[in-house]
Amino acid sequence: MRWLLVFVAWSAVGCVAPLASLTRVTPLEAASARFTLMTEPGATEDEARVRAALTRAVPKLERWGSLAAPVTVRIAPSHKALERAVRRNGYDWLRAWARYDELIIQSPGSWAGTDRDVDELVLHELSHCLMFQRSGTARDWESKRIPLWFREGLATVTADQGLRFPSLEDLADWVARNPGLDVFGDAEQLSREAYGQIYGVAFHAMRFLLRRVGDKGVIDTMDAMRAGDDFGAAFTRAAGTTPARFEADFLNYLRFRGFRGFGLKARPRFFQAPEALPAP
Numbered sequence: 568m569r570w571l572l573v574f575v576a577w578s579a580v581g582c583v584a585p586l587a588s589l590t591r592v593t594p595l596e597a598a599s600a601r602f603t604l605m606t607e608p609g610a611t612e613d614e615a616r617v618r619a620a621l622t623r624a625v626p627k628l629e630r631w632g633s634l635a636a637p638v639t640v641r642i643a644p645s646h647k648a649l650e651r652a653v654r655r656n657g658y659d660w661l662r663a664w665a666r667y668d669e670l671i672i673q674s675p676g677s678w679a680g681t682d683r684d685v686d687e688l689v690l691h692e693l694s695h696c697l698m699f700q701r702s703g704t705a706r707d708w709e710s711k712r713i714p715l716w717f718r719e720g721l722a723t724v725t726a727d728q729g730l731r732f733p734s735l736e737d738l739a740d741w742v743a744r745n746p747g748l749d750v751f752g753d754a755e756q757l758s759r760e761a762y763g764q765i766y767g768v769a770f771h772a773m774r775f776l777l778r779r780v781g782d783k784g785v786i787d788t789m790d791a792m793r794a795g796d797d798f799g800a801a802f803t804r805a806a807g808t809t810p811a812r813f814e815a816d817f818l819n820y821l822r823f824r825g826f827r828g829f830g831l832k833a834r835p836r837f838f839q840a841p842e843a844l845p846a847p
């Protein structure tokens with residue numbers, strides 16, 4: 568149940584309509600990151616909570632770099648206002664939306680988020696901004712064709728959201744029961760109805776990738792995009808395999824339950840291949 572609660576935004580598509588009621592504008596600096604918060608005049612408690620979460624999130628982004636461009640953070644007063652602003656309808660689980668240098672967050676008071684929930688949400692969303700800023704410029708970031716699993720995988724891993732999504736065992740069962748689904752190729756469409764599973768695939772696929780190439784492989788992928796590659800070329804250069812081959816490897820890992828250590832649970836850990844170690 569817990570993972571159904573989640574927020575998470577996606578990102579690379581759509582444009583943002585103005586939220587005209589957000590007339591209170593305040594700046595925030597946290598380490599080298601710069602923000603402009605925009606809220607309704609009376610939303611001081613929500614603003615304070617989001618401000619605190621932004622300050623706590625910035626150091627946790629350093630794993631991937633720093634936010635080079637200032638980010639405008641708008642706090643939408645309701646879910647309806649959020650969906651209207653991002654021109655989406657029917658995404659009840661949506662709590663925020665991230666782009667290159669802007670975030671829209673549904674006010675925590677309107678969805679009863681705890682401070683920990685807000686911290687996760689803000690860190691997740693800022694991970695998107697950082698990825699887009701590190702992978703491109705304000706002009707070309709949307710043309711990089713970064714797939715959902717890579718975007719949401721990096722954000723869910725950074726925000727340590729694994730408990731909100733299905734386990735590898737549950738995902739393996741789900742994939743086996745739905746052999747006709749293309750969980751990578753159709754991820755955008757499937758996320759509307761199968762949000763938990765699709766984000767779970769993203770989370771576990773990113774962890775699978777990190778065990779193979781480490782943070783450096785992910786950073787090198789972003790830097791190669793910044794230097795001009797699209798995602799496919801950048802990933803192939805940095806990870807040493809194509810996205811299609813990596814996706815197939817991950818699906819085999821699920822189908823054959825490679826995460827179980829090939830059924831040899833008593834085998835000493837140092838004899839197991841890295842990808843055979845159980846996920847925590």
Ligand SMILES: [Zn+2]
Binds near residue numbers: 575
């Ligand atoms: Zn997201």
